[in-house]
Amino acid sequence: MTEISLNEVFERIWALADALHLPELTQGTHHGTPSLKARSAFLGRLRDADTFAIHCPLEEKPLLMESAPNIYFETDHYKGWPYILIHLDTISDAELAHRIRLAWLAKAPTKLKKLVEPKA
Numbered sequence: 797m798t799e800i801s802l803n804e805v806f807e808r809i810w811a812l813a814d815a816l817h818l819p820e821l822t823q824g825t826h827h828g829t830p831s832l833k834a835r836s837a838f839l840g841r842l843r844d845a846d847t848f849a850i851h852c853p854l855e856e857k858p859l860l861m862e863s864a865p866n867i868y869f870e871t872d873h874y875k876g877w878p879y880i881l882i883h884l885d886t887i888s889d890a891e892l893a894h895r896i897r898l899a900w901l902a903k904a905p906t907k908l909k910k911l912v913e914p915k916a
Contacts, residue, residue, distance in 0.1 A: 805845050805884065806830035812893040818900045819911045832896065834904035839896070843881065848892075851899040852880035867891070 806823075813821055813832055820835045831841035832850075840850030852860065857880050860868040867887045868880050882895065901909065 800845055802829055802842055802845060806842050808884070808889075809842065809848060809892070809896070812889055813896045816893060816897055816900070818897065818904070819908045820904070821900060832899070834900050834908060837903040837905065839899040839903055840879070846884055848882045848884055849874065849879050850882060850895050851878055851903055852895070853902065854878050856880075 809830075809832070810823055818834070821839075822833050822835075824831045824833045826838060826841040829842045829844075832839040838851075840848060843849045854876075857868075857870065857878075860880060861870065867883055869883070870881055874881060882892070884892075887895075901912075
């Protein structure tokens with residue numbers, strides 16, 4: 797089996813994020829791994845080749861982990877923080893794009909959010 801690089805794994809995440817056409821959504825690095833940012837606000841990062849950590853309101857985490865434990869989880873490191881871990885091999889592209897959009901809406905500066913029309 798060929799080992800896949802973090803940058804290759806991140807290509808999927810970036811393709812989905814880029815297709816959302818969110819203002820000033822950029823790639824960066826965080827703790828040495830590829831990440832997403834809205835301007836300078838951190839949205840999420842590739843934790844390893846199988847896991848993406850993304851912003852998620854604390855009140856949503858238990859519901860996500862209970863309703864889809866095959867996709868969403870947390871480790872002790874993330875308890876009490878507004879980030880949830882995603883198993884990349886089980887999440888659909890549509891769901892991952894949705895989580896990216898929600899993270900952008902939560903973390904982007906107000907001026908950027910005003911550039912995006914609300915979806916009905």
